[in-house]
Amino acid sequence: FxxxxxxxxxxxxxxxxxxxxxxxxxxxxxxxxxxxxxxxxxxxxxxxxxxxxxxxxxxxxxxxxxxxxxxxxxxxxxxxxxxxxxxxxxNLGVVAVFDRMKFDAYSHFARIGEGSLGGKGRGLAFLDNIIKTHPDFNTFAGTSVQIPKTVVLCTDVFDQFMEQNNLYQIALSDASDDEILRHFLHAQLPDSLIADFFTFFEAVKCPIAIRSSSLLEDAHYQPFAGIYSTYMIPYLEDKYAMLEMLACAIKGVYASVYYKDSKAYMTATSNVIDQEKMAVILQEVVGKQYDGRYYPNISGVLRSLNYYPIGDERAEDGIASLALGLGKYIVDGGQTLRVSPYHPNQILQTSELDTALRETQTRFYALDTRHVGNDFKVDDGFNILNLKVKEAEHDNSLNYIASTYDPYDQVIRDGIYDGGRKVITFASVLQHGVFPLPQLLQLSMKYGAESMRRPVEIEFACNINSDRKGALYLLQIRPIVDSKQMLDEDVAAVPDADCILRSHNSLGHGVTEDVTDIVYVKTDDRFTASDNPMIAREIEKINKTYLDSGTNYVLVGPGRWGSSDSWLGIPVKWPHISAARVIVEVALKNYRVDPSQGTHFFQNLTSFGVGYFTIDENRGEGFFCKSELDAMPSVMETEHVRVVRFARPLKIMMDGKRQEGAVLRP
Incomplete structure (x- = not known):
């Protein structure tokens, strides 16, 4: 023709x-x-x-x-x-093979290679399909819903890279993370990818996120959320300089499969490291370019099951954590705004003036678009800026998402006004309908959970323009796996006298009867939050002994576990506490931090059936018999942490729907 x-x-x-x-x-x-x-x-x-x-x-x-x-x-x-x-x-719902003659600004999703897409890659293809098969996502004027432009390097590219560069020997050795990364960065990716990458740069014309998508990641029963690296690189006019950064980032993601933490995690989940295969996702970063930095107005994590419902919310109404800037801030346990999409007017954090001022987001993450070069580090956040919210004010990126504190009238007014501190409330979006985010999140949750036939967690990001038009990008979907154990007893009916600790704000579901040890932080008069990083190191060492012996424990400590801000709690990462069966946050009289949610190991808690209890005796919300443990002999003790062992196993009970949890004496 x-x-x-x-x-x-x-x-x-x-x-x-x-x-x-x-x-x-x-x-x-x-x-x-x-x-x-x-x-x-x-x-x-x-x-x-x-x-x-x-x-x-x-x-x-x-x-x-x-x-x-x-x-x-x-x-x-x-x-x-x-x-x-x-x-x-x-292009709807089809994972096309990447063709540089066809891929452009109107293409969404393609793959290079014949292997698997990996967990996140499958999740993205799934999201793309959900959006395309439900046209009501795009019935709101001036609003579009989509996945970012994505190309997946399938697992066979990884296999080829590992074999051609003879990397298995160093990868599976006991070499340090830095040494493994150095070897990987010196290795060569296939030249056949160059032209494809140039086509992708041309199509996105914005920074690119290079994300891991391993076979085990986001698997339905053992999600490996946050174990491997995710790098971001800026968009450069010089495509060869950009190519060099992209190649380093891909090799950095490949290397992260073999880092110490990944190997420890593999052991904890009874997986074999040399069976792990890595696909890599190249994805446009959602956001806008400001002076030397790049970030979206809104990032968030949405869960279709809310284990912390307040007021008239129900567990199945779901919950979203919202933040300004890159989503890494939420994942790192930063201060976010929690809102149920079905109850956008009911936000605990902004209900009182002092709470709103104390619990608002004060910092945000952005990509440093001036950081150019091949100096890639094991820490994938090496080119991410940690900025004060004030900086976003200079960028004019707070329109519709901030309110202003008026110190004279002692009120917070929705909108941006001169003078006065800016408070990240998302009020114009949540309460005043500037952008239909609550409705779009309801649809995402409904169709996501229906399609996966189970509760889901969805990551998303938004750009809202000054003319109120905007786009919602769905970045990832994975199942929230509930424990299979049945709970026949009523936890609330168990008498207080039988319990060592009890929480009315617990997450997790099921019964466990094989734990004898409690590991707890000494919170006497000498406790100070400045010791939290040291406490994290002590707990990591204790956790290793449990991993080695294949046993578990109950972990109790003050403030937020896993927070990247060590003043809010003990900054552990998941591999450092992976043998804990129940994790308990206790509020002290002089050290009260609101319960944490949306941190990276939240997903791991649910997938392993690990309980998460919050206890605040000051408010009568549960109790912890610490004096009883203090009187027992310790089997291990460090400067800040004690470990006690009971002669017979403790009984751990969790009711996920009613948020009741208890640890009973043997």
Whole structure:
């Protein structure tokens, strides 16, 4: 059926030759008017498309004749829009093989290689399909819902890279993380990828996130959330410099499979490291470019099951954690705003003035777009800026998401006003309907949970423009796995006298009867939050002894476990506490931090059926018999931590729907 040849109507000389639909889309505005008129008045365009079996566009254009329209510019626009819509429709829910002749700004999702997409890659394909099969996502004016432009390097690319560079020996050795990374950075990726990467740069024209998508990640029963690295690189006009950064980032993600923490995690989950295979996701970073930094207005994590319902919320109404800037801030346990999409007017954190001022987000993360080069570190956050919210004010990125504290009237006013501290409340979005985020999150939760047939966790990001138009990007979906154990007894009916500790704000579900040890932080008069980093190191060592012996323990300590801010709690990472069966946060009289949620190991807690209890004796919310443990002999003791052992196993009971939890004496 050949190419479409545009000719000069007078001389019949060839002006332009079109090979494909994408070429027609790219060149439709470059064809001279007289040639354009010659072809459309004879319906050539419709015929050519029909010959190529592109029937929907052909039929549509057939009806728009020159006699009816008589406007060349309008014709060009109609043809262009029809092609864009057709290509959009063709991409729906399909994981196409990456083709540099076809991938452009209108493509969404493609794969390079023949292997597996990995856990996150599958999740993205799944999200893409959910959005495309439910048109009510895009019924809100001025709002679009989509996944970011994504290319997945399948697992066979990883296999080829490991074998051609002989990396297994160093990878599986006891070498340090830095040494493993150095070897991987010196290795070579296949040259055949270069042209594909250049096409991807051209299509996204923005920073790129390089994320791990391993076979085990987001598996339905053992999600490996946050174990491997995610790097981000800025967009550069110099595509060779950008290529060098991208190659380093991909190799850095590959290397992270073999870091010390990953190996420890593998052991904890009874998986074998040399069976792990890594796909890598290249994804446009959602956000906007400001002066030397790049970030979105809103990032969030949405869960379709809320283990901390307040007021008239129900567990199944779900919960979202929202923050300004990159989502890494939420994952690292930063201060976020918690809101149920079905109750956007009911937000505990902004209900009282002093709470709102104390618990608002004060810092945010952004990509440093000036940090260029191949100095990649084991820490994947090496080029992420940790900024004060004040900086976002200079960027004018707080429109619709901040309120202003008026110190004279002692009130917080929704919106941005001169003077006064800015408080991140998302009030215009949640309460004033500037952007339909609550409704879109309700749809995401509903369709996500229906499609996976189980509760889900979804990561997302939003850009909202000054004209109130915006886009919601769904970044990842994974199941929340509830423990399979049945709970027959009523936890609330167990007498206090039988319990060592009790919480009315617990998360987790099931019964455990094989734990004898309690590991707890000494919270006497000498306790100070400045010791928290040292306490984290002591607990890591204690945890290792439990991993080695294959046993578990109950972990009790003050403030937020796993917070990246060591003043809010003990900054442990999941591998440092992976043998704990129940983790308890206790509020002290002079040290009260609100319960943590949305930290990275939250997903791991639910998948391993680990309980998470919050106790605040000052408010009468549960109790912890610490004096009883103090009187017992310790089996292990450090400067800040004690370990006590009971002769017979403790009984741990958790009711996930009612948020009741207790640890009973043997």
């Amino acid at each position: 050949g190419d479409f040849i545009f000719r000069d109507p007078k001389t019949k000389a060839e002006i332009m030759r079109i090979h494909s639909l994408k070429e027609l889309q790219d060149n439709i505005f470059k064809i001279p008017d007289d040639s354009m008129l010659y072809h459309i008045s004879r319906n050539h365009m419709s015929r050519w498309l029909s010959a190529r079996a592109i029937f929907p566009v052909s039929e549509y254009l057939k009806k728009i004749t020159w006699d009816r329209l008589k406007d060349i510019t309008a014709h060009r626009e109609i043809i262009f829009d029809a092609i864009v819509q057709y290509r959009h429709m063709k």
